Amino acid sequence: MTIIVSMAVNRLTKNTSTLEPLKLIDERMKQDVCGIVYSLISVPTSVFQQQWDYWFNTKKQTLEDDLVAWQVQQKNEFDVWQAEQEQEFLTWFESIKDILSGDVAANLATRIANLENGLTNHIADVSHVNGLKL
Known part of the structure; x- marks a missing residue:
């Protein structure tokens, strides 16, 4: 007896x-081709997939809203x-406008x-400070 288990399908472009990651289809949760558990006791993976999809889409929408x-x-x-x-800039330009007119x-x-x-007057005012070399 041969059992074929599919984990994923990747659509290739010639x-x-x-x-391309977006063309990779995860088949681990598809019960008919892989499923998490495949034996005499079968676990329906569609419920897990629905829960995952709900969580993922909710999280995705929240992140998109936060980004916007x-x-x-x-x-x-x-x-x-x-x-x-x-x-x-306009304030600065107004302050120099008179400088740039005429000569x-x-x-x-x-x-x-x-x-x-x-500057010369300021240097004269502070020249009495000890140790100041100008």
């Missing part, structure tokens, strides 16, 4: 050199961040001179 909620949250946070960055070189030279004077 002209391919790889196996996370994506929405990330998009909202990005939109807020992007708006803040845009506002910071740009003269405006920049004046600002550099003012910064240098401020």
